[in-house]
Amino acid sequence: MLATVVAPTAHAADMRLSDAIHALAYSGDGSRLAAGGLDGEIKVWELSGNALVTETAVEQTVAAMSLSHDGRRLLANQEGMEPRASLIDVDTGQIGQQYMLGTRSRSYVSLGSSIGFSPDGARVILGNTTASGAGIFDTDSGELVARFDGGKPRQGDCAINDGWSTLVCTYDGPSGFRTEGHAELTMWNVASGKQIADFSLEPLRDAGNVRFLDERRIVVGDSCMNDTGCGVAVVDLETQTITRQFNPLIEPGEEVGKFNQPLVQAIAISADGKRIAAGDEWGRYAVWRLAPLELLSIGKVSEQRIRAVALSPDGRHVAVAGDDGQVHVRPVHGD
Numbered sequence: 001m002l003a004t005v006v007a008p009t010a011h012a013a014d015m016r017l018s019d020a021i022h023a024l025a026y027s028g029d030g031s032r033l034a035a036g037g038l039d040g041e042i043k044v045w046e047l048s049g050n051a052l053v054t055e056t057a058v059e060q061t062v063a064a065m066s067l068s069h070d071g072r073r074l075l076a077n078q079e080g081m082e083p084r085a086s087l088i089d090v091d092t093g094q095i096g097q098q099y100m101l102g103t104r105s106r107s108y109v110s111l112g113s114s115i116g117f118s119p120d121g122a123r124v125i126l127g128n129t130t131a132s133g134a135g136i137f138d139t140d141s142g143e144l145v146a147r148f149d150g151g152k153p154r155q156g157d158c159a160i161n162d163g164w165s166t167l168v169c170t171y172d173g174p175s176g177f178r179t180e181g182h183a184e185l186t187m188w189n190v191a192s193g194k195q196i197a198d199f200s201l202e203p204l205r206d207a208g209n210v211r212f213l214d215e216r217r218i219v220v221g222d223s224c225m226n227d228t229g230c231g232v233a234v235v236d237l238e239t240q241t242i243t244r245q246f247n248p249l250i251e252p253g254e255e256v257g258k259f260n261q262p263l264v265q266a267i268a269i270s271a272d273g274k275r276i277a278a279g280d281e282w283g284r285y286a287v288w289r290l291a292p293l294e295l296l297s298i299g300k301v302s303e304q305r306i307r308a309v310a311l312s313p314d315g316r317h318v319a320v321a322g323d324d325g326q327v328h329v330r331p332v333h334g335d
Contacts, residue, residue, distance in 0.1 A: 014050055015329070017041045021321035023062045024310040027071030028271075032090070033310070033319055035327050036062025036076055044074065044090050045327075056093035058086050066116040075124055077115040085115055085126050087139065097142045101126050101135045118164050125167075127158035133169055134158040136190070146193060150186040156208040161215055165190055168218060168237070170207035183207035183220075187237060199240045204233060209266065213273040213290070217243075221267030221278065230263055232278065234290070244293070248278040248286045252295060265322070266308050270315035275332070277318045279306025285320045287311070287332045294334070301328040 015035070023036040032053065034044040040058040044067075045051065053071075060080030067074055067090075074088040087097040116125055118136075123145070127134040133149040148158075148167055156170035167188045173181035183204040187197040201207050201220070209221030213234065220233045231247035249262040256262075262280035269276055275296070279285045283302035288295055297318065304323035311318055311332075320328045 014052075015043075015045055015327035017043060017325045017327075019325055020307065020323040021325055021327065022307045023065040023077075024268075024308040024319050024321055024327070025065040025067045025074075026310050026312055026319070027067040028069030028313060029071065030313040032067060032071035033327070033329075034065050034067055034074055034090075035308075035321060036065050037325070038062075040078070042074070042076060042088070044071070054088075054090050054093040056088060056095065058095065064115045068117050068121060073117070073121075075115050075117065077126065085124070087124070097140065099124060099126050099135075099137045099142055101144075116160065119162070123164075125158075125160050125164075127155075127169070134160075134167060146190070148188050148193070152184065152186070156183065156206065156220075157210040159210040159212050159218060160190065161212045163215070166196075166212075166215070166237075168210065168212075170201065170210055170220060172207060173205040181205070185235070197237070197240065201233075201235065201242065204242070206230075207233075209264070211267065211269040213269060217273075219267065219269060219276060221264055230261055232264060232267060232276065246293070248276065248288050248295075249280045249284055249298075251298060265306050268309045268311045268318075270311045271313045272315065275311060275315045277309045277311050277320075277332075279309045279320055279322065281305045283322070283324075285309060285318060285328075285330070287318050289334060296334040297330065297332045299330060301330070302326065 017037040020038040021035050025034045036042045038061050043055050044053045046053050060078040062076050063079040064077040072090050074090050077085045085099040086095050124137050124139050135144050136146040150169050152171045154172040156172050158169040160167045169186050171184045173183050182200050182202040189196050207220045211219045216238050218235050233242050234244040236243050264278050266279045277287045284300045286298040301320050302324045306322040308321045
């Protein structure tokens with residue numbers, strides 16, 4: 001049964017960081033919400049009363065986060081000169097084990113959004129664009145127990161399914177508007193470590209912000225094409241085809257030229273894979289039902305860029321945050 005999330009009861013101003021927010025995460029039981037910022041600041045709130053549970057900080061920008069099911073452990077994925085993930089005890093704010101997949105001597109590197117706990121909590125996964133793939137680590141010891149290397153440049157993102165049986169990583173096409181080439185996807189069987197698919201995502205040029213919808217479908221949240229603009233794309237892994245592409249920040253019937261389309265900055269998928277949330281650079285968010293495709297909620301929360309969205313486990317609330325440093329929680333309409 002999906003958890004029921006209690007909407008924050010205190011004033012929204014209580015849920016904010018001192019700088020831009022780059023990551024949000026709900027706990028699996030829906031009781032807690034975490035935010036991580038540009039300057040490494042992290043806060044976790046108990047949603048039944050909007051109480052601050054912990055406040056801590058890491059040394060670099062928090063690019064992505066994952067809360068354990070009970071909300072007592074937090075993985076914070078950092079980007080910077082020494083990209084790594086940190087395991088944090090939420091109740092104490094103490095930073096414990098560190099996980100490192102690769103480094104690069106440049107001032108800024110992106111880790112993508114791939115990070116999470118295995119169903120039993122014994123393993124964590126970390127995706128790293130500087131290392132062209134992903135790694136699975138023992139949660140307690142920090143030992144790297146499995147490595148998946150696509151051997152390609154320009155990694156977009158990686159994602160693992162709920163059962164931790166299948167891993168996918170995407171790779172952007174060549175840069176430059178008139179440069180030919182398309183994004184690609186590589187897929188592995190996690191248990192055997194063997195690569196089981198490698199195919200083009202034509203006509204997509206870029207392919208970041210990847211999430212699993214179910215065992216055979218993923219959503220690519222940073223999917224751009226020269227001829228139709230950008231948006232999100234649904235990819236069928238069995239047929240190796242794109243089954244749908246649309247821009248979730250454009251309302252049904254709204255006509256927008258491809259050069260004026262809002263850029264999808266962040267996406268989130270509900271726990272049951274039936275809803276998708278997205279945010280753009282103009283401070284707007286939207287939530288859609290995927291089958292049948294239907295816009296459930298759309299709104300504007302800020303004049304600044306949205307960098308993170310998260311759906312509550314029951315899909316009834318969406319958390320939105322970005323450059324204004326504020327966590328905005330809004331109800332999602334529809335059944």
